[in-house]
Amino acid sequence: MEKIKKDSNYYDIIRINIKKYRQLKNITQQQLADKIGMSMNYIAKIESQKMKKGFTIETIGRITEALNIDIRQLFDEIE
Numbered sequence: 001m002e003k004i005k006k007d008s009n010y011y012d013i014i015r016i017n018i019k020k021y022r023q024l025k026n027i028t029q030q031q032l033a034d035k036i037g038m039s040m041n042y043i044a045k046i047e048s049q050k051m052k053k054g055f056t057i058e059t060i061g062r063i064t065e066a067l068n069i070d071i072r073q074l075f076d077e078i079e
Helices: 010-024 029-036 040-047 057-067 071-075
Strands: none
Touching: 010 040, 010 057, 010 071, 029 040, 029 057, 057 071
């Protein structure tokens, strides 16, 4: 699991949790991209710490539906 810095923002928390839940479901970035109709490169960017912002609540909603999780889980604290 990735550690999150205390000064991290919600984008960092969300991106780490997307990756965590995607991996827990044994879904590749390509499989997730296919499920939500986006490119694998975009999923990789969302999960990357280098992308500071850039995704919408609509995208997050589509990802949570594809992962079959509650959107609130993306705001869970990182261990």
